[in-house]
Amino acid sequence: MPSAMRHGGRLVVIGGVAAGMSAASRARRLRPDIEIVAVEKGRDVSYGACSLPYFIGGVVRDRSDLIAYDADFFRRERQIDVRLSTEAVALDPRKRTVTLKSVDGAAEALAFDGLVIGTGARPARPPLPGIDMEGVFTLRTLADGESLKGAIDGGGVKNAVVIGGGYIGLEMAEAFAARGVTVTVLELLPNLLSTYDPEVSAIVEKELLRHGIIVHKGLRVEGFEPDASGRLGYVFAGGQRIPTDLALVSVGVRPNVELAKAAGIALGPTGAIKVDARQVTSEPSVLAAGDCCEAMHVVTRRPAWVPLGTTANKQGRVAGENAVGGAAQFGGIAGTNVTKVFELEVAGTGLSTEAARKEGLDPGSVQITASSRSHAYPGGSPITVRLIFERGGGRLLGGQMVGREGVAKRIDTVATALHAGMSVSQLSDIDMSYAPPFAPVWDPVLVAAGQAAHKARR
Amino acid sequence: MPSAMRHGGRLVVIGGVAAGMSAASRARRLRPDIEIVAVEKGRDVSYGACSLPYFIGGVVRDRSDLIAYDADFFRRERQIDVRLSTEAVALDPRKRTVTLKSVDGAAEALAFDGLVIGTGARPARPPLPGIDMEGVFTLRTLADGESLKGAIDGGGVKNAVVIGGGYIGLEMAEAFAARGVTVTVLELLPNLLSTYDPEVSAIVEKELLRHGIIVHKGLRVEGFEPDASGRLGYVFAGGQRIPTDLALVSVGVRPNVELAKAAGIALGPTGAIKVDARQVTSEPSVLAAGDCCEAMHVVTRRPAWVPLGTTANKQGRVAGENAVGGAAQFGGIAGTNVTKVFELEVAGTGLSTEAARKEGLDPGSVQITASSRSHAYPGGSPITVRLIFERGGGRLLGGQMVGREGVAKRIDTVATALHAGMSVSQLSDIDMSYAPPFAPVWDPVLVAAGQAAHKARR
Numbered sequence: 075m076p077s078a079m080r081h082g083g084r085l086v087v088i089g090g091v092a093a094g095m096s097a098a099s100r101a102r103r104l105r106p107d108i109e110i111v112a113v114e115k116g117r118d119v120s121y122g123a124c125s126l127p128y129f130i131g132g133v134v135r136d137r138s139d140l141i142a143y144d145a146d147f148f149r150r151e152r153q154i155d156v157r158l159s160t161e162a163v164a165l166d167p168r169k170r171t172v173t174l175k176s177v178d179g180a181a182e183a184l185a186f187d188g189l190v191i192g193t194g195a196r197p198a199r200p201p202l203p204g205i206d207m208e209g210v211f212t213l214r215t216l217a218d219g220e221s222l223k224g225a226i227d228g229g230g231v232k233n234a235v236v237i238g239g240g241y242i243g244l245e246m247a248e249a250f251a252a253r254g255v256t257v258t259v260l261e262l263l264p265n266l267l268s269t270y271d272p273e274v275s276a277i278v279e280k281e282l283l284r285h286g287i288i289v290h291k292g293l294r295v296e297g298f299e300p301d302a303s304g305r306l307g308y309v310f311a312g313g314q315r316i317p318t319d320l321a322l323v324s325v326g327v328r329p330n331v332e333l334a335k336a337a338g339i340a341l342g343p344t345g346a347i348k349v350d351a352r353q354v355t356s357e358p359s360v361l362a363a364g365d366c367c368e369a370m371h372v373v374t375r376r377p378a379w380v381p382l383g384t385t386a387n388k389q390g391r392v393a394g395e396n397a398v399g400g401a402a403q404f405g406g407i408a409g410t411n412v413t414k415v416f417e418l419e420v421a422g423t424g425l426s427t428e429a430a431r432k433e434g435l436d437p438g439s440v441q442i443t444a445s446s447r448s449h450a451y452p453g454g455s456p457i458t459v460r461l462i463f464e465r466g467g468g469r470l471l472g473g474q475m476v477g478r479e480g481v482a483k484r485i486d487t488v489a490t491a492l493h494a495g496m497s498v499s500q501l502s503d504i505d506m507s508y509a510p511p512f513a514p515v516w517d518p519v520l521v522a523a524g525q526a527a528h529k530a531r532r
Numbered sequence: 533m534p535s536a537m538r539h540g541g542r543l544v545v546i547g548g549v550a551a552g553m554s555a556a557s558r559a560r561r562l563r564p565d566i567e568i569v570a571v572e573k574g575r576d577v578s579y580g581a582c583s584l585p586y587f588i589g590g591v592v593r594d595r596s597d598l599i600a601y602d603a604d605f606f607r608r609e610r611q612i613d614v615r616l617s618t619e620a621v622a623l624d625p626r627k628r629t630v631t632l633k634s635v636d637g638a639a640e641a642l643a644f645d646g647l648v649i650g651t652g653a654r655p656a657r658p659p660l661p662g663i664d665m666e667g668v669f670t671l672r673t674l675a676d677g678e679s680l681k682g683a684i685d686g687g688g689v690k691n692a693v694v695i696g697g698g699y700i701g702l703e704m705a706e707a708f709a710a711r712g713v714t715v716t717v718l719e720l721l722p723n724l725l726s727t728y729d730p731e732v733s734a735i736v737e738k739e740l741l742r743h744g745i746i747v748h749k750g751l752r753v754e755g756f757e758p759d760a761s762g763r764l765g766y767v768f769a770g771g772q773r774i775p776t777d778l779a780l781v782s783v784g785v786r787p788n789v790e791l792a793k794a795a796g797i798a799l800g801p802t803g804a805i806k807v808d809a810r811q812v813t814s815e816p817s818v819l820a821a822g823d824c825c826e827a828m829h830v831v832t833r834r835p836a837w838v839p840l841g842t843t844a845n846k847q848g849r850v851a852g853e854n855a856v857g858g859a860a861q862f863g864g865i866a867g868t869n870v871t872k873v874f875e876l877e878v879a880g881t882g883l884s885t886e887a888a889r890k891e892g893l894d895p896g897s898v899q900i901t902a903s904s905r906s907h908a909y910p911g912g913s914p915i916t917v918r919l920i921f922e923r924g925g926g927r928l929l930g931g932q933m934v935g936r937e938g939v940a941k942r943i944d945t946v947a948t949a950l951h952a953g954m955s956v957s958q959l960s961d962i963d964m965s966y967a968p969p970f971a972p973v974w975d976p977v978l979v980a981a982g983q984a985a986h987k988a989r990r
């Protein structure tokens with residue numbers, strides 16, 4: 075760790091959203107004596123990017139609800155020198171200097187004793203004809219969310235096309251529908267939510283159709299075309315010309331690694347910044363955290379890139395601690411995620427069947443449907459649980475669930491079992507809670523794990 | 533295992549509720565060739581005893597909803613010779629005979645090749661003056677539930693006293709209140725729900741008071757007294773004379789071990805039947821399962837007696853398999869439980885602070901309150917998480933939670949961590965799910981585990 079930080083010094087954090095502000099805050103908590111500069115390219119820090127679909131859809135009413143703490147809070151309460159609308163354009167890890175450029179064009183070389191890169195990720199923008207046309211959006215930053223909301227608020231959006239059936243695409247389909255917009259989802263792959271097994275995606279797709287969303291799968295988007303007024307009028311996909319007032323491109327994200335790469339910092343096999351368990355990069359004075367870097371996957375025990383807000387916050391905290399002389403370790407990821415799709419809770423953790431095959435494993439799977447409550451107790455609804463396991467030994471590799479209640483946090487049981495390296499047989503032994511309003515006496519996870527254990531032995 | 537069962541033979545199961553019918557069904561599934569006799573003292577098999585408070589309270593409307601499968605189903609579909617209203621009065625493990633006595637007085641000696649004791653437990657009935665008076669109830673069997681419901685349905689019950697503030701007492705307080713009855717709960721100990729830490733019980737007590745339940749703690753019940761008509765009129769407790777129309781005695785249960793004990797089968801330190809991980813008793817031809825026997829506690833690694841329906845079903849399945857030559861193992865208990873108390877979900881697993889001290893451990897604890905949803909997303913409510921851990925190493929010992937949503941199944945994450953022998957630091961590393969409608973970015977369990985890890989190090 076940077077020895078200079080033992081007696082004061084300056085920590086620079088690049089990026090002011092989840093990872094960056096977690097790192098800066100953690101460092102401040104441990105070290106009241108050092109100088110901390112946090113540099114953010116955009117106009118806001120520490121906002122809840124995951125809440126943007128609910129802001130656009132009208133569930134979250136106030137812009138201020140999206141912001142946990144603003145820049146002034148960090149300046150005033152945590153003595154963090156937050157610099158908004160400022161970009162880090164060059165980094166020299168050996169000389170320990172970073173060059174900052176503010177929106178007004180002024181450049182400044184800043185010396186540092188420790189530095190945390192938390193530059194995040196940006197939406198992928200395939201080079202399609204017309205993608206820069208007015209009316210074609212991506213969603214990542216608070217500014218993106220505000221312009222998308224502005225477009226809907228302005229009226230005149232009757233039809234929207236969502237390109238990409240991942241979780242942001244589906245959350246936005248729901249948000250548009252809540253605003254009275256007719257929504258078409260276009261997915262290149264044969265199934266929505268491609269990190270899930272197709273059998274689970276199929277349940278989610280039914281829910282979308284039930285709510286009037288139009289879904290086209292296996293369709294490649296070819297470009298955008300203006301209407302008579304010069305604004306977006308059509309999306310071309312698979313030879314079809316789909317009339318639309320608005321298009322959202324949500325076909326994944328890419329890690330912002332340019333600063334690190336130009337500074338000679340090593341990237342990992344996923345293309346994101348390579349870090350060790352302490353979040354240190356290939357340059358000892360530079361740490362990285364969040365969507366710009368990799369993380370160890372607890373199932374594969376190899377670096378993976380699964381950009382999620384929870385990971386960014388945790389890694390940021392570890393990086394902030396270690397940048398000022400600590401020895402914290404990040405515990406790895408299972409890729410746990412949950413999404414609300416209309417009335418469904420959709421949750422997954424670990425590897426899908428396809429992901430497991432790509433890792434060279436021999437996965438088996440079981441899928442069961444059971445009630446969310448005791449059969450005697452009214453109001454229960456079906457929960458589908460799918461477990462993926464290694465044939466032979468029966469090691470648990472992943473789990474996926476869909477249902478109207480009791481799914482979002484039930485997945486954490488499977489995630490915990492993944493962290494512990496459990497077999498499906500061990501999972502089937504867990505003493506899980508039971509009371510008629512909340513579960514059947516055999517919890518759906520236990521039923522699935524029991525069947526998986528049986529199947530793994532064959 | 534009984535060698536005779538390798539080539540046909542007779543399995544006798546004593547007790548037809550959770551453990552017994554699970555054992556019989558499992559044995560039948562594995563062995564279509566053997567004879568299976570299931571003996572039940574009462575008039576019903578395989579009913580959901582945990583749903584009885586909801587039946588009495590009117591949430592579960594139909595008696596038939598309480599019964600998963602009736603005796604005829606087992607006879608017809610599973611070829612299990614179910615004998616209702618029949619008691620096993622004597623057992624000779626060496627000669628492999630059991631003496632059955634039916635309600636009409638006929639006795640029969642039945643030879644067996646394998647036998648599973650699933651005699652369950654019965655409510656404790658302290659020898660108080662007047663406890664056998666009309667109007668004083670206990671609740672355990674379906675018949676108990678029906679007579680209690682009959683008393684309420686008959687009208688005339690304006691006031692009820694619930695003796696014992698455990699989970700059945702509190703579920704019944706809610707059930708009575710739902711039927712328009714004024715309820716007083718009397719608890720001998722200084723706190724309700726004595727398997728929880730007092731700080732958590734206090735939250736539950738507030739919810740009871742908020743719903744008009746009268747709660748008296750630290751009050752010893754001295755007896756019952758009739759009114760002018762000769763029916764129950766008063767409960768005496770702590771020198772007070774409390775007028776009431778009905779009293780429910782729910783001061784715990786006792787294992788039904790008399791048959792086993794008289795047969796020379798060893799009891800364990802808890803007073804329940806001692807079994808190994810295969811559910812085999814001290815007599816190799818006799819297995820036991822459910823509320824009549826002990827189980828290995830995954831935290832203490834010692835035998836414990838925590839009678840719960842989930843355990844009974846799991847142990848029954850293991851016993852049924854092993855009684856016919858299998859080698860299944862029961863994975864132990866964490867004592868995981870959940871109860872609905874009006875609008876609260878109350879869940880616990882592992883050891884309380886007091887239980888940990890009784891085990892000779894040095895427990896520390898943390899308690900945090902966080903929101904059930906992201907602060908941006910509307911409708912969230914506070915979740916309180918309390919974790920108990922071992923000072924020094926920080927081994928997780930137990931967890932308790934209370935809140936209006938997201939508690940019942942969140943406890944399973946802690947239970948899974950207990951099964952895995954995790955430290956609070958390891959728990960704080962779990963990749964838990966996050967989306968604004970379902971959790972804050974730092975899940976309440978992670979917040980508590982992080983604080984516990986910090987505290988454990990000091």
